[in-house]
Structure formats: C-alpha cells, structure tokens
Amino acid sequence: MGRSNMAVNLVVPDTLLPVRGVHLSVAEAGIKKADRKDVLVIRLDKGNTVAGVFTQNRFCAAPVQICKAHLDAGVQIRALVINTGNANAGTGEDGRSRALSVCRALAAELDCQIEQILPFSTGVILEPLPADKILAALPVRREAGWKEAAEAIMTTDTLPKAVSRQVLLDGETATITGIAKGAGMIHPNMATMLGFIATDAPITRPVLNQLVREVADVSFNCISVDGDTSTNDSFILMSTGAAATPLIDSSEHPAYAILKAALTGVAIELAQAIVRDGEGATKFITVKVEGGRSVAECKAVAYAIARSPLVKTAFFASDPNLGRLLCAIGYSEMSDLDVDRLELYLDDVLVACDGGRHPAYREEDGQRVMRQDEITVRVVLNRGVAEATVWTCDFSYEYVKINADYRS
Amino acid sequence: MGRSNMAVNLVVPDTLLPVRGVHLSVAEAGIKKADRKDVLVIRLDKGNTVAGVFTQNRFCAAPVQICKAHLDAGVQIRALVINTGNANAGTGEDGRSRALSVCRALAAELDCQIEQILPFSTGVILEPLPADKILAALPVRREAGWKEAAEAIMTTDTLPKAVSRQVLLDGETATITGIAKGAGMIHPNMATMLGFIATDAPITRPVLNQLVREVADVSFNCISVDGDTSTNDSFILMSTGAAATPLIDSSEHPAYAILKAALTGVAIELAQAIVRDGEGATKFITVKVEGGRSVAECKAVAYAIARSPLVKTAFFASDPNLGRLLCAIGYSEMSDLDVDRLELYLDDVLVACDGGRHPAYREEDGQRVMRQDEITVRVVLNRGVAEATVWTCDFSYEYVKINADYRS
Numbered sequence: 001m002g003r004s005n006m007a008v009n010l011v012v013p014d015t016l017l018p019v020r021g022v023h024l025s026v027a028e029a030g031i032k033k034a035d036r037k038d039v040l041v042i043r044l045d046k047g048n049t050v051a052g053v054f055t056q057n058r059f060c061a062a063p064v065q066i067c068k069a070h071l072d073a074g075v076q077i078r079a080l081v082i083n084t085g086n087a088n089a090g091t092g093e094d095g096r097s098r099a100l101s102v103c104r105a106l107a108a109e110l111d112c113q114i115e116q117i118l119p120f121s122t123g124v125i126l127e128p129l130p131a132d133k134i135l136a137a138l139p140v141r142r143e144a145g146w147k148e149a150a151e152a153i154m155t156t157d158t159l160p161k162a163v164s165r166q167v168l169l170d171g172e173t174a175t176i177t178g179i180a181k182g183a184g185m186i187h188p189n190m191a192t193m194l195g196f197i198a199t200d201a202p203i204t205r206p207v208l209n210q211l212v213r214e215v216a217d218v219s220f221n222c223i224s225v226d227g228d229t230s231t232n233d234s235f236i237l238m239s240t241g242a243a244a245t246p247l248i249d250s251s252e253h254p255a256y257a258i259l260k261a262a263l264t265g266v267a268i269e270l271a272q273a274i275v276r277d278g279e280g281a282t283k284f285i286t287v288k289v290e291g292g293r294s295v296a297e298c299k300a301v302a303y304a305i306a307r308s309p310l311v312k313t314a315f316f317a318s319d320p321n322l323g324r325l326l327c328a329i330g331y332s333e334m335s336d337l338d339v340d341r342l343e344l345y346l347d348d349v350l351v352a353c354d355g356g357r358h359p360a361y362r363e364e365d366g367q368r369v370m371r372q373d374e375i376t377v378r379v380v381l382n383r384g385v386a387e388a389t390v391w392t393c394d395f396s397y398e399y400v401k402i403n404a405d406y407r408s
Numbered sequence: 409m410g411r412s413n414m415a416v417n418l419v420v421p422d423t424l425l426p427v428r429g430v431h432l433s434v435a436e437a438g439i440k441k442a443d444r445k446d447v448l449v450i451r452l453d454k455g456n457t458v459a460g461v462f463t464q465n466r467f468c469a470a471p472v473q474i475c476k477a478h479l480d481a482g483v484q485i486r487a488l489v490i491n492t493g494n495a496n497a498g499t500g501e502d503g504r505s506r507a508l509s510v511c512r513a514l515a516a517e518l519d520c521q522i523e524q525i526l527p528f529s530t531g532v533i534l535e536p537l538p539a540d541k542i543l544a545a546l547p548v549r550r551e552a553g554w555k556e557a558a559e560a561i562m563t564t565d566t567l568p569k570a571v572s573r574q575v576l577l578d579g580e581t582a583t584i585t586g587i588a589k590g591a592g593m594i595h596p597n598m599a600t601m602l603g604f605i606a607t608d609a610p611i612t613r614p615v616l617n618q619l620v621r622e623v624a625d626v627s628f629n630c631i632s633v634d635g636d637t638s639t640n641d642s643f644i645l646m647s648t649g650a651a652a653t654p655l656i657d658s659s660e661h662p663a664y665a666i667l668k669a670a671l672t673g674v675a676i677e678l679a680q681a682i683v684r685d686g687e688g689a690t691k692f693i694t695v696k697v698e699g700g701r702s703v704a705e706c707k708a709v710a711y712a713i714a715r716s717p718l719v720k721t722a723f724f725a726s727d728p729n730l731g732r733l734l735c736a737i738g739y740s741e742m743s744d745l746d747v748d749r750l751e752l753y754l755d756d757v758l759v760a761c762d763g764g765r766h767p768a769y770r771e772e773d774g775q776r777v778m779r780q781d782e783i784t785v786r787v788v789l790n791r792g793v794a795e796a797t798v799w800t801c802d803f804s805y806e807y808v809k810i811n812a813d814y815r816s
C-alpha cells in the first residue's frame with residue numbers, strides 16, 4: 001500500500017516476554033498479497049479463560065458473530081485464528097460459512113470442538129474470504145514469538161505493536177504481553193482495531209469478563225469516536241492460569257487492582273501505538289477534558305475535538321487556528337455547555353476563557369506548541385470533578401492518499 | 409487561499425432577477441485581504457418581513473446572537489450587513505460590542521434603530537473583528553446586482569452562488585432571488601454557510617417564520633450533518649411585499665404551497681451549489697434513503713454515509729470499495745437496523761442485499777458508476793414509507809490542502 005513510515009514516536013518493542021500457556025504460530029497464506037505473513041494462530045493450553053469485547057456495528061463481520069457465539073457457548077477456548085487481507089464483513093451467510101470452515105479445520109487439527117476456536121479477520125469489506133488459502137496454510141506448526149505475531153496481524157500499520165509487562169501478585173510474578181493492529185484511527189469508527197492481551201495470571205471467567213470491559217473503556221475505547229463501531233473491532237483478554245499467582249475470582253480480591261492497573265497500562269500503550277501509527281499521522285494529540293459533571297460529557301467534548309477534520313488539518317499545518325477548537329467544543333453533544341466558563345489550554349498555554357481569546361494569549365505561544373509532535377489539548381469545564389482523556393492524531397495529505405489507494 | 413477551480417458542474421448564473429424592494433451594495437473594506445469585495449449591505453424597503461434560522465453551536469458567533477435578538481425585538485428590519493474575512497466568533501463580549509458598532513453606524517446612516525439592522529460575519533474564528541475597517545467602508549452607496557452581492561460573500565468559494573425564479577400567484581408575478589456562500593461542506597458541521605433569499609411576494613411574519621424552517625429542513629439542513637452547527641451559519645428569508653401577489657397570511661392560503669415550492673427549489677439549488685463547490689470536491693454525491701419508518705432514521709443513515717471519510721476518499725479514488733458504504737450504514741444512529749433486509753444501489757446498480765454483496769454484482773458495473781462526477785447512493789430500508797435525501801461530495805487531497813493552508 002506504499003505507506004511511508006510516518007508513525008509518531010512509535011518504537012518497535014525489543015523485548016517481548018513469552019506468556020506461559022500461550023503458543024504462537026504464523027503463516028503466509030497469500031490472502032491478498034504473496035510473501036506476507038497474514039495468518040496468526042494463538043493456541044492456549046487447557047485451564048485458560050478468555051473474554052472479549054466487540055464492535056457495535058450492525059454490519060458486524062462474520063468472524064465477530066462467530067466469536068460472540070463461541071464465547072457464549074461456555075466451552076474452553078483452545079485457539080484464536082486471525083487473518084489479514086480480508087475482513088469477511090458484509091458477506092452474509094456465505095461469510096459465516098467460510099469463517100466456520102476455517103474454525104472446523106483448526107478444531108480438527110487440535111482435536112477439539114469448533115466452538116473452541118475464535119476467528120478474527122481484518123481487511124477489505126464486502127469481498128468473499130478466500131478460506132481455501134487459509135485452509136491450505138493450516139496446520140501452522142512453526143512456533144513464533146510475540147513480535148512476529150504482531151507483524152502477522154498488520155494491515156496499513158507501518159510498525160508492529162506489542163507491549164510486555166510483569167507484575168508481582170502475592171509474591172509471585174505474572175506476565176502480560178499484548179499485541180494490537182490498527183492504523184485507520186484518524187476516524188476510528190471506521191477502522192478495524194484488533195487487540196489481544198494474554199497473561200499467565202489465573203483469573204475466573206466472570207472476573208475476566210468484567211476486566212475486559214473496564215480495561216477497554218479507558219484504552220481502546222478512548223481512541224474510538226462512538227464505541228467500537230467498525231465491522232471487525234475486537235479486543236480479547238486471555239488468562240492461561242500458568243503462573244503461580246493467586247486465582248483472581250472477584251474484583252474485591254487484593255490482586256485484582258494490581259493486575260488491572262498493569263493490564264490497563266499495556267492496553268493504553270497499545271491503543272496509543274495505534275494512534276501514533278494513525279494513517280498519515282504526523283502528530284500525536286492528547287485531548288483531556290476536566291471539570292465535567294460526568295465522564296460521558298467529558299468524553300463527548302473530547303470526541304468532538306478529536307474527530308474534527310478542521311482541527312486535525314490545523315494540527316497538521318502547525319497552525320494555531322484555535323477557533324476551530326472552540327467551534328468543535330461548541331457543537332459537541334454536551335447540550336447545556338456554558339461557553340463563558342470554560343478554559344482551553346494548548347499544553348501550558350491558556351488560549352481561551354470568558355467566551356473568547358485570553359487577553360494575554362500570544363500567537364507565538366500557540367505556534368510554539370503547535371510545532372511539537374506531541375500536543376495536549378486541555379479543556380476545563382469548571383462545573384464538576386469528572387474527566388476523560390482521548391488520543392488522536394492529525395490529518396494529512398497522506399491520510400487521503402492511503403485511503404484513496406487502499407485497494408490498489 | 410489558492411484554490412484551484414474544482415467545483416462539480418457548478419455554473420455561474422447569467423441572469424439574476426432584481427427583487428423589488430431590495431437594494432444591494434458592496435464594498436472593499438480590506439478586512440483580511442485588500443482589493444476584495446468583503447462587505448455586502450442588503451437594504452429593504454419599508455413594509456417587509458424577515459425571518460431566519462441560525463446555527464445551534466453553543467459558541468455561536470456574536471453577529472448570530474445579535475441577529476436573533478434583533479429579530480425577536482419585533483421591529484421591522486431595514487438592512488442586513490455581511491462581512492467576510494472574520495467570523496467574529498469566540499470573541500465574547502468584545503465581539504458583540506464590535507458587531508453592534510457596525511449596526512449602529514448603519515442605523516445612523518439609514519436613520520433607524522440599531523435593532524433594525526442584522527449583522528452577519530464569516531471567516532476566521534477567535535480573532536477580533538476589525539470593525540473600524542467596516543465602518544470606514546460605510547456608507548456603501550454604489551448599487552450592486554445580485555451576482556456582485558453573491559461574490560461579496562464568498563470565502564473559499566470558487567464561484568458565486570445565486571439563483572432566480574419567478575412564480576405566478578393569483579395571476580400576478582412574484583420574483584425570488586437568493587444567494588449563498590459556503591464551501592467547507594465536506595464536513596458541513598464546521599463550515600460557515602450563509603444563505604439569503606428575497607422575494608417580493610407579501611408574506612406575514614408568522615408565515616415567514618414557518619416557511620424559513622420548512623424550506624431549510626429540505627435544503628440547507630440536508631447538506632448539514634447534525635443541524636446548523638458551525639458558529640455562524642444563518643439562513644434568512646426576506647419578503648418585501650412589493651409584488652401585487654396576494655398577501656400570504658396562513659399556510660392554508662392557496663398561494664402558500666406554490667410559493668413554498670418555488671422557494672424550496674431556489675434553496676435546494678443554492679444548497680447543492682455549496683456542495684458542488686465543496687472544498688476539494690471532484691464529485692457530487694446524492695445519498696437517498698428510502699423505505700424507512702421515519703424521516704429521522706432515513707436522515708441518520710444518509711448522514712452516516714455522507715460524513716464518512718473512508719466512503720468519501722473511495723469516491724475520490726473512483727474505487728467501488730463498497731464495503732465502506734455498508735460499514736457506515738452499520739454504525740449509523742439507527743439502532744434496530746436489520747442489515748439482511750436492506751438494499752444498496754449505486755445509481756441503477758444493485759450492490760448489496762441479504763446482508764452481503766448481490767450475487768449478480770460485477771465490479772465493472774460499480775466502477776462505471778464510480779467514475780461519473782455525479783453519483784446517487786440509494787439505500788432501501790424496506791421497513792416503511794419515509795425517505796430523506798442528503799447531498800455531499802468526495803474527499804480529496806485538495807480538501808486537506810485548503811484547510812491546512814486556510815489562514816496563510
């Protein structure tokens with residue numbers, strides 16, 4: 001797809017920790033292009049628990065429909081199979097049938113039920129999944145590391161995205177490693193975001209179900225405009241239980257908060273990596289809204305800024321055209337906003353208050369901040385104590401180029 | 409701003425009809441650039457009625473606040489004064505004071521009250537209005553025609569937008585002429601749209617108030633994503649009463665429907681002109697959603713398509729990447745959409761039904777339609793009889809260029 005490497009301060013992880021009980025393998029199935037890793041299989045040892053959150057898009061892809069059904073079936077998951085190059089979305093009954101054929105082949109290989117396999121796809125929508133190519137690439141025997149796994153799920157990503165962390169729980173070490181893909185996050189409601197985080201800490205399924213939602217809400221859902229609304233977005237949390245750490249069977253368990261903080265840290269770093277690698281991105285923007293009455297209203301204001309094409313082109317141009325920020329705040333979904341009470345900051349520079357530009361604001365100060373490649377927009381609503389943070393990137397020629405050329 | 413002329417099939421009107429009772433004059437005040445018509449004054453003879461609809465943005469500009477107050481004051485309007493080059497938005501109390509100083513000067517010139525003047529501004533947000541330059545350009549004595557008036561309110565528009573029409577009411581001729589400006593309509597909730605339509609047909613104020621809303625709902629509000637949400641959007645309907653046509657004092661009056669149809673035709677043509685001149689536009693897209701249970705749900709689906717950057721870049725590339733259309737439909741605000749029941753057409757080509765691609769769909773048919781510069785996307789929901797139409801354009805490199813360079 002000819003993307004130049006434009007990711008904003010995104011570094012390739014050098015050390016990724018294996019997670020006991022997780023086995024990775026990759027293949028080149030030639031789904032869309034030859035000589036490209038495009039299939040990843042994640043096998044899990046017995047005794048694991050798995051939970052997920054999925055797109056709310058009503059044209060949700062065939063693999064998403066199947067994942068939900070298989071997780072609901074209550075059987076233990078044995079493997080995840082992920083392909084790039086084709087989203088298997090907008091493909092109706094035939095798409096479900098093709099995704100199930102991949103699950104069936106992998107289940108046969110692993111000698112398990114079809115419901116124990118979770119399928120994932122990302123790529124072009126509305127085209128039939130070339131399941132035969134994936135079947136021909138199975139069984140996938142060669143063991144791979146997490147970095148190779150992260151590479152195998154890339155589409156327009158310029159770099160693989162992976163993070164590892166370790167945490168002590170009751171004196172024992174638990175390991176967390178996660179990978180993600182996604183780069184269309186300039187308008188994230190259209191992009192396919194896949195995230196997979198594994199830990200060897202034992203966690204019961206109900207607790208894992210709670211964790212996956214809580215973690216997503218402050219990470220992957222903060223780079224998304226209105227929830228997970230692409231056809232294929234999926235975020236999966238896996239616990240193999242192979243570590244000697246105590247079983248976390250309740251959110252009241254002392255280890256819960258510690259593990260949650262570590263998982264959240266990994267998820268936020270992966271989510272931010274998606275933004276840093278945003279299609280055409282040249283800047284990484286943090287939008288923080290404080291002093292609201294609820295997290296929801298803070299998010300509404302933050303999203304209005306984060307998705308405004310005029311704001312984003314101004315960031316691209318390093319142009320402190322800050323009226324565009326006020327305009328976006330003004331049309332956010334927060335219906336009773338009092339514009340005279342809010343304050344707007346660019347990093348440490350107070351730009352606007354009392355309904356207009358701050359008297360001491362100088363264009364050169366705004367210009368200085370706008371030239372940076374990492375910028376924080378801070379809005380103080382001055383009406384409560386809630387806050388929310390959303391991450392986004394700027395909007396460049398390259399974005400149009402990437403998306404105009406995507407299928408060619 | 410260096411825009412190349414890219415408007416899609418937009419022709420400059422050659423014959424524009426004067427409206428009795430309306431007097432136009434333009435000036436070069438040098439607000440943002442020298443040697444450019446940037447002030448328009450529309451004077452109305454006594455006996456007129458005026459009504460308007462305005463942006464819902466809570467950072468609404470100072471002139472919008474004043475327009476609303478002056479229209480609510482119930483006095484007869486004597487003149488409208490419109491400047492480009494500065495939006496006088498996000499300017500707080502000082503902005504209101506500067507807008508009022510312009511009204512005061514014009515009121516003194518016309519020997520009327522300040523409340524009888526309506527001010528309008530469009531341009532950069534968050535910068536103080538150079539009211540002194542406008543005051544220096546007043547009084548504006550040179551009479552201008554409608555085409556010159558349309559030119560005087562242009563910002564990034566490549567062509568003036570004006571339409572005339574005549575209609576027989578009870579055997580007498582009424583004339584309608586309207587002008588509009590706006591070109592940022594790729595994401596119209598951020599753009600400033602100004603529209604002014606005058607007729608010499610006599611209409612009472614209550615009826616005019618109803619008309620302005622009904623006309624806006626099927627014209628200017630159909631190129632807008634979520635209502636009139638920029639800081640400055642305004643649409644004004646003026647009746648001078650100078651024609652010999654019957655006074656329309658009720659929506660039951662036989663002439664009401666005829667005049668409304670003519671006004672709506674003018675408004676739709678102006679609204680479409682804004683889209684045709686959309687920043688960076690190379691294609692004019694009509695999105696028609698039929699078979700819904702309500703107009704609101706049809707509009708929700710149409711807007712989801714019309715604002716999707718991925719859909720719009722695909723149109724720019726003439727790429728029938730139609731999965732992006734299904735994806736946009738899937739994340740529209742219509743919560744109980746049954747994707748298996750809807751049909752998706754590109755002009756006459758049936759693309760998708762039964763939740764996936766139509767078996768007889770051929771890429772070459774989609775490609776043929778996508779290459780056109782005027783394309784209709786039609787979605788049939790098959791669950792009711794309501795319908796809605798929205799107009800939009802594609803999304804090109806040029807859009808980013810225009811908006812990155814806007815202030816330079």
